[in-house]
Amino acid sequence: MADVHSKAARSKNMRAIKAKNTQPELLIRQALYARGFRYRLHDKGLPGTPDIVLKKYKALIFINGCFWHGHRCHLSKIPQTRTAFWLAKISDNIARDQRHQTQLLASEWRYAVIWECALKGKTRLRADYLIDCVEDWIINSNSKSLEISGASVK
Ligand SMILES: [Zn+2]
Structure with missing residues (x-):
């Protein structure tokens, strides 16, 4: 009985991780909006369905659950529990992300990946610092990709 409950709770948790419009995503969206950026959301026509699409800058942002x-x-x-299942599932997801990134690198688009650990928990970066980095990449940088992870914690 207890096991049934924990499975249900876990799959609820997994859905939350995969969900769109997560708290970290909203935080980035609101901060960019406040700085005057306008964007589209969750464009299924682009590889990986980017969370944020800044067409004017040919820039895409993915906010990834770790x-x-x-x-x-x-x-x-x-x-x-079900460790092999999760390992297989996650390595599929990694492979899919890599495929999408390869497609994007060959396209006119640039992409940024912001990891969840940069936005929450003990590894969280200072919000304005993080948004400064993203804004600088969007406006000033011509690098094809950017990746932001949480701070390393001793
Ligand atoms: Zn992480």
Whole structure:
């Protein structure tokens, strides 16, 4: 009985991780909006369905849940039960992300990946610092990609 409950709770958690419009995503959206950026959301026509599409700058932003997308950090602990299942699932997700990134690198678009651990928990970066980095990349940089992870914590 207890096991049934924990499975249900876990799959609820997994859905939350995969969901769109997560708290970290809203934070980035609101901060960019406040700085005058206008964007579209969740464009299914682009590889990986980017969370934020800044057409004017040919820039895309993905806000990735660390567990779901297989980031190596403190937020992505593999569950003790059905471990093989989760490992397979997550390595599929990593492979899919890499495929999408390869497609984007060959396209006119640039992309930024902001990991969840940069936005929450003990590794969280200062919000204005993070948004400064993103804004600078959007406006001033011509690099094809940007990746922002949480701070390393001793
Ligand atoms: Zn992470």
